[in-house]
Amino acid sequence: MTARPENVHQAQLLHLLRDEGARSRAELGDVVQLSRSKLALELDRLAELRLVESAGLAASRGGRRSGIVRVASHLRFVGIDIGVTSIDVAVTNGELEVLGHLSAPADVRDGPAAVFEQALELLGKLRAKGVATEIHGTGIGLPGPVSFREGMPIAPPIMPGWDRFPVRETMSQELGCPVLVDNDVNIMALGELHAGLARSVDDFLLVKIGTGVGCGIVVDGKIYRGVSGSAGDIGHIRVDDHGPVCACGNTGCLEAYFGGAALARDALAAARSQRSPFLAERLAERGALTAEDVSAAAAAGDAAAVQMIREGGRQVGKVLAGLVSFFNPGLVIIAGGVAGLGHTLLAQIRGVVYHRSLPLATGNMPIVLSELGGTAGVIGAARLISDHLLSAPA
Amino acid sequence: MTARPENVHQAQLLHLLRDEGARSRAELGDVVQLSRSKLALELDRLAELRLVESAGLAASRGGRRSGIVRVASHLRFVGIDIGVTSIDVAVTNGELEVLGHLSAPADVRDGPAAVFEQALELLGKLRAKGVATEIHGTGIGLPGPVSFREGMPIAPPIMPGWDRFPVRETMSQELGCPVLVDNDVNIMALGELHAGLARSVDDFLLVKIGTGVGCGIVVDGKIYRGVSGSAGDIGHIRVDDHGPVCACGNTGCLEAYFGGAALARDALAAARSQRSPFLAERLAERGALTAEDVSAAAAAGDAAAVQMIREGGRQVGKVLAGLVSFFNPGLVIIAGGVAGLGHTLLAQIRGVVYHRSLPLATGNMPIVLSELGGTAGVIGAARLISDHLLSAPA
Incomplete structure (x- = not known):
């Protein structure tokens, strides 16, 4: 203790x-x-x-x-960032500098027991390298809705076996240290606040575009979670009454237009209809297509892929324009796997937001791509538990 | 002092x-x-x-x-709520109970000198009744964008002569007490927090539908103003790319669809095209139409007027649905002159928001009409200055 x-x-x-x-x-x-x-x-x-x-x-x-x-130089925090298809584990010192960081492919659908066994194995490897003896606290991010108060996922849509699994209690017992659990978008926002472009910004938004689309909201240097913990869940904001059907059952949701799943769907259509020779070739080679293939196609100058990214950026921009008028943030950071689509995506989002939001709200507001990449989550997770342990008793 | x-x-x-x-x-x-x-x-x-x-x-x-x-029973706060067409002045005790409240028609376009002369006259009448000798602090709400930090309106669109007028300094000197200035929507939200339906709610939204549409955001029991003070300015969020042209020059803004100005425009069209016999008769009688006439027409069962309110409520609901998913508030209060349209409007807004927002965000979230009516602003203004004066030195 x-x-x-x-x-x-x-x-x-x-x-x-x-x-x-x-x-x-x-x-x-x-x-x-x-x-x-x-x-x-x-x-x-x-x-x-x-x-x-x-x-x-x-x-x-x-x-x-x-x-x-x-x-104190013996203090050690652990950040664990569980993704849909990956696990990242890092050990930091008391200043939240990363002393060791390991990443491995994983499948969140294997359930909590298998995933945390893998996470503990990665942590074991880090400890074997001597970066930590005692661990003073651990933060964990999960790729779905989390009840921060209860320390467990609540009805996560793509995570069989995880619903109400007591992550905080289980891992706290396993590791013998205090543990806090939050969703992946919130811990990324904390990472940006601690070590990224948001270091000096009190109020900002982090938009994560991965398999789905989510938003971390920071108010006055703290994560804003909302009344039932679902704040920032922007993937199902409707952008068009007559849009495509979403996995959630509604029509025209942002995620039905953009994000890893929507891009994979559109890439397949473009390959099959031969609108994209690049994607058609990839599909023939590999039998399936992902958002990464769209990124590669766009980089190779494939017009259909560039068009997909532009259209997706436009839809994200439309939603973001409204949120910027409403929230008047000091900064918007675009992050997540699909943010790897880079400057084509960013340019499109910027164009729509700067054109549509209130001039007073966008006056000095930068829209930027995250520079932390894969470390935002683990640093943010370490920050989450560190904030808790270094705070005064209530 | x-x-x-x-x-x-x-x-x-x-x-x-x-x-x-x-x-x-x-x-x-x-x-x-x-x-x-x-x-x-x-x-x-x-x-x-x-x-x-x-x-x-x-x-x-x-x-x-x-x-x-x-x-202390001698403490007195003053709340001044400047509307586009009205002035409200109230004196409260230290517990923010209203000891006296006067309201008068006014025209904000007459400029700050004339408007504040009228406000001081109303305050003089209240003092003459003996409700206050010394005044310990005054809060003022204005119907346009306000720099809270500087205590002045910034480029308010419908208020000639008000741009950067030093309201805080002028009135502080005039009244010999500390003064704080904010926009009308924020002070209404503070009024609801203090004496209205939001008394026990930390995170909520107040949507004011008057001449325009604005939103007060309360986070953790405090007004959230955003980085440049424009948070909550939702009137120009775009609801349709191909919508009507707004006074701001863009197309499809929420205010171009709904609010006092849009209703007056639509009422005129309905009267002239004889789609609404009720409004046609009113127009012939009075030579002009306002949102109040639409309200009266709807109350009398006029189909065109009911249709206008439903369509407006639907547009407000669309914007609000996204904001509710994003912000996950504990409560949404609908207020302002046009909220007098009442339950037809409320039913429409509820229908759209409950249908479109994330179920997790709307689970226990009520959407209600303000019960404070005209006193929300003055109570909120008194609360604004009281919060400041009763807080500890920084």
């Missing part, structure tokens, strides 16, 4: 040291609203709790040299 | 007493996380600052009778 900060001052100091790195006591005194003696008291107490440690002396600022303090 | 609470404990106690009414020291001790002696210290200090006062003794809970404390 790891110690936790005892009050808001200790929590504030820990967050500062985690996010900004080692600081001298004098520098900390400049930032926090504490008397010199009170600051010394809280730092000493954090050292006793083994949450911070000293790291030498700072250069003199005129008088006595001030001691440098940092987050 | 009124005293302010000196720390977060004092602020918490003041908010409790304001929102829940007088409480015994023993009852307060049950709710706040303070030792008995610390609680007594903070309450004594608040009494010295003249922010609370004693109000007799509570019934015994077994031992000594505990003293009852309440917000």
Whole structure:
């Protein structure tokens, strides 16, 4: 059992040291609203709790040299990012720097027992390399709706065997440390907040375009989950009353137009009708088509593929334009596997959003592609549990 | 100059007493996380600052009778709600109970000098009745985009002479008290949070359908304003690429379909084409038509008017369905002049939202008509300044 900060001052100091790195006591005194003696008291107490440690002396600022303090170097957090077809596991230090990261293909449909066995195996490999002995906390992201409060997935559509599986309790017992569970989009947003393009942005949106489409909402530097935890579930917003039928049973949902599943469907149609010679050839070679094939086709200049990406970007842009007018974010990040379609997609989304949203809302608002790629999820998962463990008792 | 609470404990106690009414020291001790002696210290200090006062003794809970404390009875807040065609002014006590409320027709296009002269006149009448001597703070709502930080309207479309007029500074000097300024939709949302159907709801949306359409967003019991203050500006979300041209120059905006201006336009067309005998008669009588005439026509069973309301409700519902999936609120309140169209409108909005939004998001989410009517704005404006004055220093 790891110690936790005892009050808001200790929590504030820990967050500062985690996010900004080692600081001298004098520098900390400049930032926090504490008397010199009170600051010394809280730092000493954090050292006793083994949450911070000293790291030498700072250069003199005129008088006595001030001691440098940092987050205790033995702290280790684990981030586990379960995707539909992959598992990522990383170990970080107390500053959430990735000390080791392993990724493996997986199938979420194999159920929680098999998937977590694989995750624990990856973690075992990382530990064997010596990156962690004790683990102080673990964050887990899942590719479907999660009840954050209960720490379990709720009726996830593509995950047989996962409904209400007690992920938090099971993994907490397995790992012997506190665990928090959230959906994959929220942990990616936390990753961007911690180490990505959203570092200095309090209110932003992360739009993940993978097999489906989802949105992470950050308000005032914290994930906004909504009243029943479904906030950001934008894949089934209707973009056209007369659109294609969606897997959910409704018509014209965003996901029925775009995302990995819709792209695979459209790619197959384009291959069969010979509208895309590139995709027809791929289909003949491999017997199936995915969003990655559309990406490759577009890169090779295939007109039908470029058209698919443009049309998809336009639909995402239409939904996003409304959300930007409503939410007035400081930044929109586009991420996820299909974001690999890159600048054609981005250009299309930008065109629609900047044209349609309120000028006041888009004035200084960048729309960018994530630069973290596959690490956003694991860093965000580590951040999720770290935020919890380094916060003051309620 | 009124005293302010000196720390977060004092602020918490003041908010409790304001929102829940007088409480015994023993009852307060049950709710706040303070030792008995610390609680007594903070309450004594608040009494010295003249922010609370004693109000007799509570019934015994077994031992000594505990003293009852309440917000100081001399505290007075003023709420001013400027509409496009009306001014509302109210004076409240420290518990935000309305002690006096006056309303008058006005024309916002007369400019800030004329409008505030009229507002001050109404306030003068209220003071003459003896409801307030000293005023401790004033909140003001304006019917257009407001920079909350700067305390002034920014490029409001229908308010000549108001652009960047320093409302906060001017009125603060005029009234000799702190002033805060926000848009009319946000203050209505605060009114609902304080005294309306949203009292126990942390995350909700207030959709105001007046001349235009706007949305107040409450996150965790606080107004969410977005990065540049334009959050909730949903009137120009596009509902149809091929829709009517909007006053903003784009096509198919929500406001181009519905709201006071769109209804007046459609009413005129229905009257001239004789599709609505009721509206044709009204037009002949009065020479012009408004949203109120559509309401009257619908009440009289006029098919064309009912059709207009249904179609408008459907467009509002389409936009709202997406926002509900995205934001997952605990409650949606429909308010504003056109909300007077009542249950026909509500039924239509409900139908579309419940049909189209994610089931997880709408599961327990009520969609209701405001019950506060004309007082939501003034109560919310008083709450805005009260929240500020009763909060702890940063």
